[in-house]
Amino acid sequence: MNPVLAYLLPRTGSWVSGMEVSKELGISRAAVWKHIHKLRALGCTIETSPRHGYRLNAGGDILAPETIDIRTKILGTCIVFSESVTSTNEVATKMARSAKDGTLVLSLIQTAGMGRLQRSWSSPPGGIWMSLILKPEIPPVLSPRIGMMAAVAVASALRRAGFHAKIKWPNDILIGDRKVCGILIELGAQMDRLEYAVVGIGINANVNDEALLEEWGATSLGKELGRTVDRSEIISCVLEELELRYLGLGAEFQEIHREWEAFSATLGQEVMVIGWSGNGDLAGKAESLDQDGALIVGTSQGLVRVLAGDCRHLRPLNRSGCRSTAARPGSEI
Ligand code: BT5
Numbered sequence: 001m002n003p004v005l006a007y008l009l010p011r012t013g014s015w016v017s018g019m020e021v022s023k024e025l026g027i028s029r030a031a032v033w034k035h036i037h038k039l040r041a042l043g044c045t046i047e048t049s050p051r052h053g054y055r056l057n058a059g060g061d062i063l064a065p066e067t068i069d070i071r072t073k074i075l076g077t078c079i080v081f082s083e084s085v086t087s088t089n090e091v092a093t094k095m096a097r098s099a100k101d102g103t104l105v106l107s108l109i110q111t112a113g114m115g116r117l118q119r120s121w122s123s124p125p126g127g128i129w130m131s132l133i134l135k136p137e138i139p140p141v142l143s144p145r146i147g148m149m150a151a152v153a154v155a156s157a158l159r160r161a162g163f164h165a166k167i168k169w170p171n172d173i174l175i176g177d178r179k180v181c182g183i184l185i186e187l188g189a190q191m192d193r194l195e196y197a198v199v200g201i202g203i204n205a206n207v208n209d210e211a212l213l214e215e216w217g218a219t220s221l222g223k224e225l226g227r228t229v230d231r232s233e234i235i236s237c238v239l240e241e242l243e244l245r246y247l248g249l250g251a252e253f254q255e256i257h258r259e260w261e262a263f264s265a266t267l268g269q270e271v272m273v274i275g276w277s278g279n280g281d282l283a284g285k286a287e288s289l290d291q292d293g294a295l296i297v298g299t300s301q302g303l304v305r306v307l308a309g310d311c312r313h314l315r316p317l318n319r320s321g322c323r324s325t326a327a328r329p330g331s332e333i
Contacts, residue, residue, distance in 0.1 A: 002064075002083060003027070003076035004035035005044065008056040010065055015051035017063065038083070039187055043108070043125050043206065061206050063108060067232040075132060075246065076239040086112040087121075089186055092131035096188055096196040101135040104239070113202065117310075118185055122216070126206035128231050132199045132242070138250050140189040144293035144307075145253055146197045147185045148173045149245045152259045154201060157237035162230035163224060166265035168297050169286065169311050170253070173203075174265050177313070180204050186298040202237065205231045260289060270314040273306050275295065282306065283314075 003025050005162060008016060022029045036054060045057035050332055056062075065079040078100050085091050085107040092105040110123035123129045136146065151171035158165035158173065158180070165181075166174050173181035194200075204213070204220035206228050221229045245256050252255035261267060266286045272293070276282040284299035295306045 002039060003034055005056075005062070005064060006038055008046070008054065008265065009062070011066065012056045015049065015052035015055045018229065018276050019053075021054065029238075036174065041125065052259055057205065061228050061231060061254070063106075063128075063231045063235075065106075066263075069232070069236045070239070071236055072102075072243045073241045075243045076102065076104040076235070077229055078103045080105045082107045082297050084109045084111060087114045087200075088129055088131040089184055089198050090199070092198040093186055093188070094135050096133045096198060099133045099196075102243075103133040105131045105133070114184060114200070115182060121182060121184075121202055122212060123202065124207055124209065124212070125223070126208065126220075128201070128203040128205045128235060130201050130235065132201075134197045134199055134246065136197065136246065138194060139192065140187070140194045142250070142253075143187055143189070143194055143197065145249055146187075146199060146287075147183060148260050148293050149249055149256050150183050150185065150199050150242065150262060152256055153241035153245055154183070154203070154238055155263045156241040156259070157234065158221070159242050160237050160241075161221075161222065161229070161234060165263070166258060166272055167263045168313070169264070169266040169271075169289070170293065170308070174225050175221075177265075178213075178217060180219050180221060180224075199242075200226075202236065203238075205234060222255040257289070257291060264289070266295070266311060266313065271295075271297065272312045272314055274312065276306060276309050286311070305322070 004021060007021055007025060018029050018032055021032045041044055043061040047055045047057060051270045065081045070076050087110050088105040088107050110129050113121035113123035113129060115121040132276055147170060154173050155165040155167055163175055168174050171183040172179050181203040186198045188195040204218060206222040208222050209221045267288065269286050271286045273282040282297060282299065282304060284297040287296045287298045297304045297306055311319060
């Protein structure tokens with residue numbers, strides 16, 4: 001953690017002189033000033049006064065291991081925190097074999113955030129960019145359950161925070177018809193044994209750059225709420241909701257499957273699955289989700305099982321997450 005932030009955090013709301021910080025941390029006053037600059041760029045609200053020094057504002061959007069209330073027994077009990085990394089999934093994958101089950105890798109920004117299928121994921125300050133290293137005792141064949149579990153857990157956590165979050169197959173989280181969270185699962189497995197899963201979760205929490213959101217067709221929690229959200233509390237809730245389901249991943253999967261269907265924005269929709277099986281696109285109605293996480297699409301040729309891919313909803317959802325009655329022909333999400 002940034003040493004200046006570590007010093008200011010327990011003194012939130014009080015003025016602390018530059019001299020005091022520099023003396024206590026054993027660094028020059030110029031170095032303190034550089035840290036302050038960096039922290040501000042990362043979203044901390046720090047006031048400065050020539051007479052009083054620095055004051056960390058409680059209303060700011062501060063995210064650090066110390067600000068996260070860990071209410072779980074496994075997930076997040078070990079946190080690897082950085083101000084900047086290439087990708088939390090990359091860091092997590094490198095350390096996965098030797099890491100403790102439930103290790104959380106968290107960064108304030110990512111310089112090379114990864115989406116699915118080699119796409120990139122923009123990760124400016126204000127977001128939640130995190131990866132969990134999981135070691136579930138399930139055979140590799142059941143690994144699609146991990147993505148479904150993660151999507152259900154994030155949707156539940158956001159619902160607890162008052163957002164009407166829905167899941168778009170395979171595991172995007174939407175508010176209305178806009179993406180607010182993407183999930184990237186990467187696995188390390190042998191023929192018959194799953195060694196680890198890295199569950200990468202990117203939530204546009206307080207990412208409020210309108211132009212960027214527009215470019216992605218996305219939204220953020222802050223934008224939806226009209227004010228800054230507490231990222232630390234959102235992370236605590238995501239960890240709780242995930243742990244609840246993680247413990248039942250093998251034996252109690254029916255319930256996760258049921259929740260996925262209940263939270264789904266995709267089922268019942270006319271969809272287009274892009275690049276399906278290398279045979280071009282597939283159009284039809286999303287009928288159901290099977291136990292392997294495959295989408296069952298009703299087409300003119302009958303039911304087709306789609307295990308992976310990108311899906312577009314052909315009818316827009318309105319802001320409350322319901323399908324609009326007056327669909328624009330050809331419009332898609
Ligand atoms: C995903 O990919 O939705 C998975 C994203 C996972 C990100 C997390 S952050 C923590 C962890 N570490 C990582 O490096 N990754 C994970 P996909 O469905 O392929 O969506 C990618 C597409 O979404 C891009 O091609 C853009 O069009 C768009 N996009 C990029 N950044 C975005 C953002 N912040 N919010 C919404 N859409 C975005």
